[in-house]
Amino acid sequence: MRVSKKIVVLGHFGVGKTSLIRRFVEDSFSNDYKVSIGVHITKKVVEITAGNQVSLILWDLEGTDDLSNIRDSYLLGTHGLIYVFDVTRPSTFENINGDLRIVGEKLPNAPKIVVGNKVDLVVPEDLDRLLQRQGITYDYLSSAKTGGMVNDLFLHLAKMLSSDAKKI
């Protein structure tokens, strides 16, 4: 059985959304930063359990520091979302709760995963302290560069969406 699920990946610019998708879909990485504009869509089929596949349609949205500016049409038919921030740039997570509230209002029923990316660039203990001090909660700390936790986070969301599909 295969179900198709639309996932939007959003967050501030330069946080590594495109790199996470590229690592997940193509298992590749580039250090060069190329800005994403509009939306770029890719697809990857993952197997959740034997015979159960989920076709993930990944919408890589242009980064913005004001999520209320995201075009509503981009969010049409969204099943799940991944919110990405950059652990090396506090400006990308200082207002994370406000951002998630906006996203929650736009997509009230979509399961979400919160990801701090670029962990390869920081000392883990310092990062823990910083995020704790700022009261930031997250689901995954990833590195698109090394591939750390990238597959896990996408598979986690795929499983959440797959179990939602069964409930329906």
Place this chain on the structure above:
Amino acid sequence: MLKKYKDDYFSDNVQFILTDNQGIVLESDQSFLKIEIGTPMEEVHPFFGSISAVQELSENTTFFNCVQLGKNAMERIVDIEMHKKKEGVLVMVHDLTDHYVSYQAIAQSRNESIINSELVVLKNLELQEREKFKNQFIRNFSHELRNPLTSIISITNILRSTDLSDEQKKMIDFLKESNSNLKIMLEDILSIGMIASGKLHLDHKIFSLSDLLELLRFTYSARAKEQNLTFNLDFGTKVPEHVEGDRLRIYQILTNLLDNAFKHTKEGSVTLSVELNQKWANRASMRFSVSDTGAGIPKESIQAIFESFHQIETGNGDGSGLGLPIVKGLLELMGSKVQLISKLGDGSKFYFDIVLKEPIHTLATTKRNKETVANYQKKKSLSGAAKYKILLVEDDEKVQMLLFKTLLGAKCFNIDFESDGAKVMQTVLQGNYDAIIMDVSLPNVNGDHITRLIREFPLKQIKKIPILGLTANAYADDIALYKKAGMNILMTKPFEEEELLNSVFKLVSN
């Protein structure tokens, strides 16, 4: 003609596709996307999987701007319109690749600039944090060193006054000299920390410049003799005798430059020159220079020698490498800059210009001879009065014992002890003391707090008791805080026996 151009434009840039309600292609004009009839649109590109979602909307038309179709569609960037029709959905794809590529270049430059400026801010914050940590470390480090150093200096002095063999006396003299060097290094570390944190403030007072230079002549002539060198002091005749400035810091600058010159000179001479550049109103611009016939400094090291903890390779590994950075920092505070002329193998000349006020009237105090401990002792003995009653408040037993011995040695004091801050007030009320010597850092209640309580006490004979504070915190803001609390004199650890006795006598005599 115009219609032809218009048709040509649209045929190249806009594609019309008609699908049924399930997203199966019914018709396509094949402008730039080659799509077979009957193909599910989802297979053309994953984007078109959203058609079913559009179908569920009440609106008849939905727009998608700036959709990157990627490799499947030859890297086109398009706007897409979807219109609900009775057959299904009419999809209009506008190829705006050229427009969006130029927009992308602008966005790239904007985002990179924002990210770079954020990174610069973060880097600066990190540097500030490091600087703060370094200064705090220096502060704690110097504080922790002061107590043991006070004990070492006091024990050395006490030992020196006992019966010793000539060899033992010689060893104690070496120990005394090492203590002095250690104390100077501690002061240097503290100075560099205070300069870096902006906490060093200049204390301008009228002083005799000629006395200061004579002191330097006396000190460095002896040193020159030890090293078989010549020390010259050129003091221009027009240089004012009295000036207004921070004597201690000018002395610190000159001794650092002279120490540096002596350290790097094996033969020949070291010369200190002071010349008047010009005078106007009551100000005098003077040039101070220290030149030597030493090893000289390689060109590539000239910049680095003014950085903290830097030492050039001359074989003279002694010293902390803090002398010249202190000179640089202090002169910057005075609005001046240290200059250097040097050539490897041909000696060095450090010089700077400073502007100092030339006072119209010199204060009598500048010439007044200071009372010595011996004078105080003599006066006390001649007066026939009872010994001064002193309360010594110090929790460190070793320091307590050393202070006791020093005070007892003067034969003018009766001493009581207290080590617990919480019990001091009670002792003071019962004791009828002439003075209190009190450590600032005490268990339970700190010395500055106790001082405040004493100063606020309603009985005059209690609130007026003179208090000498002892502290290992040498920062000006701490000292100011303790003085504000009501301490009459503050002494920073470590101190010499003579300094302590002088201060205590001064306190009780007033």
